[in-house]
Amino acid sequence: MRILLVEDDRDLQRLLKRALVDAGYVVDTASDGEEGHFLGDTEPYDAVILDLGLPKLDGVTVLERWRKAGKTMPVLILTARDRWSDKVTGFDAGADDYLAKPFYTEELLARLRALLRRAAGIAKSEIEIGPLRIDTRASRVTLNGSPVKLTSLEYRLLAYLAHHQGRVVSRGELVEHLYDQDFDRDSNTIEVFVGRLRKKLDPNLIQTVRGLGYCLANPDAPEEEKDRAKA
Numbered sequence: 001m002r003i004l005l006v007e008d009d010r011d012l013q014r015l016l017k018r019a020l021v022d023a024g025y026v027v028d029t030a031s032d033g034e035e036g037h038f039l040g041d042t043e044p045y046d047a048v049i050l051d052l053g054l055p056k057l058d059g060v061t062v063l064e065r066w067r068k069a070g071k072t073m074p075v076l077i078l079t080a081r082d083r084w085s086d087k088v089t090g091f092d093a094g095a096d097d098y099l100a101k102p103f104y105t106e107e108l109l110a111r112l113r114a115l116l117r118r119a120a121g122i123a124k125s126e127i128e129i130g131p132l133r134i135d136t137r138a139s140r141v142t143l144n145g146s147p148v149k150l151t152s153l154e155y156r157l158l159a160y161l162a163h164h165q166g167r168v169v170s171r172g173e174l175v176e177h178l179y180d181q182d183f184d185r186d187s188n189t190i191e192v193f194v195g196r197l198r199k200k201l202d203p204n205l206i207q208t209v210r211g212l213g214y215c216l217a218n219p220d221a222p223e224e225e226k227d228r229a230k231a
């Protein structure tokens, strides 16, 4: 999952970026409203953490412009302003959640997980697909009850597919959501990582849909259910 963090307080930005990376997210950062708006406008993010008090362009304006342009990614607003009227302004501008400073990083991470689940239509923090179980709180994976050791990129790949289970995800989409903007992106590496995941998991869990991409689905589900998911 790729997150955009727009925060002008350098210390807070650094601290949050580290916490997000430790939690397994890919993070791009912006330190003012203009840069943040540009990134959110041009790059595909799974969620955005947006400070309201920003140089150049304030967070509410940034958010309003994204929504006006049809951007639907979940946005969590972060701000020192905790007056109720600011919350109303933020939600009306299109925010999905709100956190007033100071806050605990753990709460931010929990709210972010909830936003990502909601966007994916998943209600629980543990995702189950056939024999596979993904605990998104602890970034842990089990197969038929046994723990599976994954590298951080393998986990990110699996978690992304799991949040879009039953849908065909293209290699290009995976590259955009698994690497940050500075990474030298090569979609051939995705194939290598999918191969490794298949070896560590049930090889039938991740299907290749020729010419289109990959689809994570329960291999034991009835055929018509899988066909429906792919359609």
Ligand code: CA
Residues within 6 Å of the ligand: 007, 008, 009, 051, 052, 053, 054
């Ligand atoms: Ca600020």
